[in-house]
Amino acid sequence: MKILINRYKYFLVLVAINIVINILFPSVGQKSLDITWANTVDMLSVIPPIFILLGLLDVWVQRETMIKLMGEKSGFLGVFIAFFLGSASAGPLYAAFPVAGVLLQKGSKFTNVLIFIGAWSTTKIPMLLFEASSMGWKFMITRFFINIPGIVLIALITENLLNEKEKKYIYDNTASLN
Amino acid sequence: MFTIFMYIVAFSFLFLSYFMDKKKTLKALKKAWKSFENILPQFLSILVIIGIMLAVLSPEIISGLIGQKSGWLGMLIASLIGSITLIPGFVAFPLASALLKSGAGFMQIAVFISTLMMVGIVTIPVEIKYFGKKSDNTEK
Known part of the structure; x- marks a missing residue:
């Protein structure tokens, strides 16, 4: 209590x-x-569907598969998947953090997880449609294309500012939370 | 519409998973609940903060601060107000269009929307919980 x-x-x-x-x-x-x-x-x-998918992802997707898709050597594919996963989501940004935790645990590259969060916050597909209907297509498309390099830039800057020790702390931290 | 699609996707996978391995599926659901419950206190707090904030700051008050002629100062104010909390897009966009109608500037609104959805001082505790302090500060 x-x-x-x-x-x-x-x-x-x-x-x-x-x-x-x-x-x-x-x-x-x-x-x-x-x-x-x-x-x-x-x-x-x-x-609810976000967390159900999170649970299924955790149980079914092997660590090796995740490393191949979004790990250190995943290159452009990893970035693409990160953008796709983030954009295809629904729900507020704070629901993204538990998912990001699982992605980290499964061996995703740190930058890719940051891109995933960035995409979740600003390039969500349902949100873009909604944005277009309330603000107009011109506004939506302009913001979309300006935000994409922003997301990558933020991810790269964050990645570079963190040293190995801090990254390890984050990995351990998400392990204890999930 | 999209939410229904998400439900269909999630439950299709869930049934498929159950069909293939009941034990694993149960584990997945337990995990889903645990992750949700873990972050629930922060969720609820954020919802109450958004409620109070939107009730206090009416569209008239905000557009008075970030009107078309407010220029750089207006953009600064817009980014500050936008940074107070993360607001889900389905709340942010109607709010933004209401602000435009009551006289806010387009530039200021663009800043307002971006910070509204990306930067949240109030949601920092959730982020710190998962990512530690430093990565959070640089993301801001």
Whole structure:
């Protein structure tokens, strides 16, 4: 019980803040609750398939296969798969991190996992369609092509800034989490 | 639409997996649940923060700060507001188009959208949990 409260302490504090807002400014508080509820429903409807696929990926895909597809020597294919996996996903970016953890555990190259996260955040296919319908095709296509080199650049810079020790720490870290 | 497609894909694989190896499938589902439960506290916190933020910062307030004539300062403000948290695209784009209608500038909105979806101070704890501090800072 104590562990449970400790894990959810930030959430509980935030709920308390929302209740205070609700008492002081009922309309703002109510609006906030409505938005939170709508987003929660959205999240819960999008997320289950992601985690099911994550579980299946973990159980069925051999480490050797993953190394071949996205590992150190995967080259252009690895980058392509990383972009594809990230873009073909659905759901908020924070759902990408557990998946990224599994990819790392299975022996993917660090840069490819970073590209995967970048793609997940900005070049998701369903999101692009949605973006086109609310902002117009011109806006969407321009942003898409400007963001792709950005994603690769961020991945390469991050990779180069981390030394071996730090990378090992990240690998060990994801191992304990997953 | 796409969500339904994801469900179909996930459940097809699940059935195939079950057909081939029941034990492994059960293990996969356990893993799925564990990963989800592991990150649930952060998920819930982020949802509440987004709710409070969107309720407090109305489109009128934001577009006042990042209007068409706000220039570089407006873009800076847009990137700062956008960086507070990660907002899922299906919330971000309607918000952005509402902002445009209430007078925000296109350049500022482009910055706002990119940081909204990519950079999230509030979601940093989740990222740090998986990637450690340094890779997180450089991603920002």
